[in-house]
Amino acid sequence: MKIVHLVPSMESGGVEQVVMELGSGLSTRGVENIVVSGGGRLVPQLEKEGSRHILMPIGKKSLATFFRIGALRALLQAIRPDILHLHSRVPAWVGYLAWKKLPPEDRPGLVTSVHGFYSVNRYSAIMSRGERVIAVSSCIRDYVLSHYPSTPEDHIRIIPNAISPDQHYPGYSPSREWLTGWYMAYPELKGKFTLCLPGRITRLKGQLDLIPVIRKLVEQGIPAHAVMVGETKKGKEEYKNEVLREIERAGVSNAFTWTGHRQDLRDIISACSVTLSLTKSPEAFGKSTLEALALGRPVAGYAHGGVKEQLDAFLPEGNIGVGDTSAMADLLARWYAQPPPLPRQIPSPYNIDDMIQAHLDVYKELTPYS
Known part of the structure; x- marks a missing residue:
């Protein structure tokens, strides 16, 4: 064929x-x-x-x-x-x-x-x-x-x-060499409750919604830290500047790390506490959220599109109403105190x-x- x-x-x-x-x-x-x-x-x-x-x-x-x-x-x-x-x-x-x-x-x-x-x-x-x-x-x-x-x-x-079960499975952990390099590059992440938001830097991905979530968690004394993983494509620089201005205005600049494009997302997700999906419009599927679930990592996301389908099947507690940043912060605060149980493996299909x-x-x- x-x-x-x-x-x-x-x-x-x-x-x-x-x-x-x-x-x-x-x-x-x-x-x-x-x-x-x-x-x-x-x-x-x-x-x-x-x-x-x-x-x-x-x-x-x-x-x-x-x-x-x-x-x-x-x-x-x-x-x-x-x-x-x-x-x-x-x-x-x-x-x-x-x-x-x-x-x-x-x-x-x-x-x-x-x-x-x-x-x-x-x-x-x-x-x-x-x-x-x-x-x-x-x-x-x-x-x-x-x-x-x-x-x-x-x-x-x-x-x-x-996802490939050979690459994404519960119990996977990055190598010692990778972790050493990661914390050398981003020492501010050590000991933090890290929230990974993967995806290109665009309004669709909801980076602005992460700001009030981080602020509310920090105000509660939770050492929350956002890890923004994704490239800023041509034409999106002004949006990124808008996000940076809002982060500064909220007084949480020291709780955000931008990595740019990375090819080691599996390791990053494994090293972070929770993976988020904050898309304002529904995702058709949501590959990074499925990868996180397969790795045995908690996922919280807005309850629509393909991400909702995944969470309904594997972690219903992770569903949050679209745009409800207060409910998202409350859920993450609970997970900081007690992480949720996750499925042992992602089944067919x-x-x-x-x-x-x-x-x-x-x-x-x-x-x-x-």
């Missing part, structure tokens, strides 16, 4: 991580896995793990991108994949139009993955046009059916993003082997492979 995936780039992010995991897992199962993107720092690892990468800038929101439809069609004719898998909206439009221009008998099976709660419009509707539509959570399935009712319900398959097999099963629905 031969699969072509279209993504904007292989730089960083949740979609890219799923494509990386699919590439590794499919390659070990004898599937030829080809990723077409604008490139990025993840490409060497992608290729090392068995996938082929083809550089083609198909991710920019520009009319120039659509001049690549012909080139992509020619590429598909040369590769003759069994499946064309579209993971993001701009590449999905380019891919879909290239696919439509192929003779019907030469068209591969068309799969789309809905990785997020996209704005509802014709532009986003492309993600519902696959011959099979993969939703990364039950709430995403409901979103597709609600906003794009022309999508046949029997075309949708729910395949959650997943959140296991990465299940995710790979589920994708293969979808691909087989559209191909003669059995």
Whole structure:
């Protein structure tokens, strides 16, 4: 079987991580896995793990991108994949139009993955046009059916993003060398009740909501300290400055640490007391919260989207009403005094082997492979 995936780039992010995991897992199962993107720092690892990468800038929101439809069609004719898998909206439009221009008998099976709660419009509707539509959570399935009712319900398959039990399991702890380096870099974290908020620095991720939470905990004499893990992408500098101003205004500047982009999130989550999700809009899935739960670490999050689905299943006590920072602080104060019990392991369908097999099963629905 031969699969072509279209993504904007292989730089960083949740979609890219799923494509990386699919590439590794499919390659070990004898599937030829080809990723077409604008490139990025993840490409060497992608290729090392068995996938082929083809550089083609198909991710920019520009009319120039659509001049690549012909080139992509020619590429598909040369590769003759069994499946064309579209993971993001701009590449999905380019891919879909290239696919439509192929003779019907030469068209591969068309799969789309809905990785997020996209704005509802014709532009986003492309993600519902696959011959099979993969939703990364039950709430995403409901979103597709609600906003794009022309999508046949029997075309949708729910395949959650997943974790590797070899990498994320209760009892994992960072190496002594890692911990030494971590506390050398951030000595202010020693002995603190550390609250990890992973995610890029953007208003969507709710960094501003963490400020009153930290302030209330500190006022109660709890040595709370926020650990903000994520990069500030171009155009988001002013938002970060706004957060910094609010932190200073609240008088808790010494209770916040910014790490920027890190590739050792597993170790950071394991070293922190609690992982948080404060997204103002629902997350389609919430990979970092699942990883934290799998590592046996407490998670508290706003009760909506994919994070609510995880907490409902594994730690219902962690659900907090959206925007209720006072309730969040109260919960964390209780957990400081007595950490909650956690599940011993994250079961199916959140296991990465299940995710790979589920994708293969979808691909087989559209191909003669059995």
